[in-house]
Amino acid sequence: MQPAVNVLLDSFVGVNWGSSNFRAYRIAADGTLLDEWSQPSGVSGLGREGMANLMNQLSDRWPNHGSVYACGMVGSNIGWQEAPYVEAPSNLKDVARASIGTTIGTVPVRLVPGICCEREFDGGPDILRGEEIELFGLASIRPDWSGLVALPGTHTKWARFQEGRITEFFTSMSGEIFDKLTASGLLASIVDGEAADGPEFLEGVRQSQEHQLRLGTLLFGARARVIRGLLERKHSASYLRGLLIGSEIADALTIYPQLKGNSIPLIGNSVVCKMYASALTSLGVRAWIVDSREACLAGFRALHVATNS
Template structure:
């Protein structure tokens, strides 16, 4: 199917991370008209490659006038390092922190990430790209106060109040799972994909109990398979459960109020299903939010602020 030609008031929102590139052509009414994606994150491209990709976007949508780009494209490994906005902050602070540039002949507004000092321990944390989904979520659910989780490679647990991100923390459990199951000793016992079931829930229970550290529990997965206590086909589920369970235990320690919350989960469906099952097993409610819808709503809100 031939790509639509942008109208004068259409704009493009780009989520440009380390591994993937996804662009949305969005109308002034906030409806996504078309999508263009490539497995071309900034970690795979030099500056010439970034320019070539933006030229491809302009060729796909000829006449493109306005583009916003969030994610690692605005980091020190991307096109240009855009300073973080310090939380507490809302969408207006994000808009003021944008930096204009040109990539491959296309004018682009680079969206800043966010930084915070956690109230829990005074520790620093950072995010890039998730701010679009977060503020998109608050456009879809006006007046939201409380917590939001974004399961992924680096899962974010975010606290909102008064329309602003107050603080957040990040867990690398997704990256840990990817690395442990792609190389090293544990990779030799993993077969299949993680799914909700007894092995996953047992992993959640052990990971969240905090009786043993993750280093011991993770090696224990290998011992279980070798000794016949865990089928190889369920090892991925058990490992995911250990990591997600430990992460949720951290979240509950940092934010005890989570125990009584209904937590929106923004991300891809299968991973959010694992988090939802883990939370339910720990008597915490949750519900799924489509990341694409949140992303489009976030870029739309940012564009309207910019045009106001």
């Protein structure tokens, strides 16, 4: 009789596979990163054959890879197979139970479902897919944490976490709006340089809090400021970013007024998170940053344990 195999003692693989990028982590049983591999090969640019080939390459790179978990758009209706959303409020066990076993290429994979919610404050719907791993990673790193969490990025998520459960969230597209506005169109003509924290950025944040004018008018006002010599072209990207991030934070403060005077963790890229942290600090909210990769590794390990316990 063969002895039972304890998969919790083996290394495993976590894959964050979005619409634009593929990131894979080989993780030791204790959560230590053993190796990582990334490709600009999101599911939106790959057919089924391309996705299968990429997973076969992963298997060639890590022949004894152990269990493989994949989150993100690979489990969406444009990915390999749809893993239906779990309804919030939900905890890690709920997500683990709803994961779907499949085979991509020659590799057995568990597809991680996203989470959907109906927001308490307005009854509106929202969805996330991929961020749940980072959120549960934070819960693993800080099991005592309850409150609001932000994941700054192209589509920033503001999620409410309570006793290990994601209860509700809302999404802001301010990152994508900034990218589009500064790449083409009228405002692109006034932008010269990258956005950065500083006086112009914080002025944009301040302007967004006034509530005298809405965002559409404030954004055009950035062009008027440059044309009239009130804003240097090299600082216009920072001002625009301040308007957008500030408007997003204004929404968060309206929805969760208790955030004022409290603290919030920010999960993501350090450069973008630092701008959010600066904006929040200027508005009386303390912020601390959790590296996205650290949260991912902790989240995948927690998922691995939850799936096999």
